[in-house]
Amino acid sequence: MQNSFFRAIENKTGVSMDELFTLANAISNADFTNEHQVRKIVRKVGRLANKPVSKELEDQLTNSILQKGSSISLTDIEKML
Structure with a gap:
């Protein structure tokens, strides 16, 4: 069942x-107040979503995530992209 899923x-x-597991682990252990990690x-x-992230978009997303702090999730990041 799991393998087919x-x-x-x-x-x-x-x-x-x-x-995906590596990303999920990174997100669950990340310090969302650390700009480098964000x-x-x-x-x-x-990269995983195959969406280009310009420097300007990266800056906007990073600033938005830093403002939210620990309340961010993978779904939130995906929606931003």
């Missing part, structure tokens, strides 16, 4: 489960 997600998103996560989500 994970394969379905990989097929639909084009992102391996290893990459920028790193924004770039990673952009």
Whole structure:
């Protein structure tokens, strides 16, 4: 059951489960008041979502996330992109 579920997600998103788990782990352990960590996560989500993130967009997203602090989630970041 789990293998078919994970394969379905990989097929639909084009992102391996290893990459998703790595990102989820990074987000769950991130300090969203640390600008360097936030920028790193924004770039990673952009790459995984196959969405270009310009320097200007990265700045906007980073500032928005830093203002929200620890109340941010992966879904919030995806919506911003």
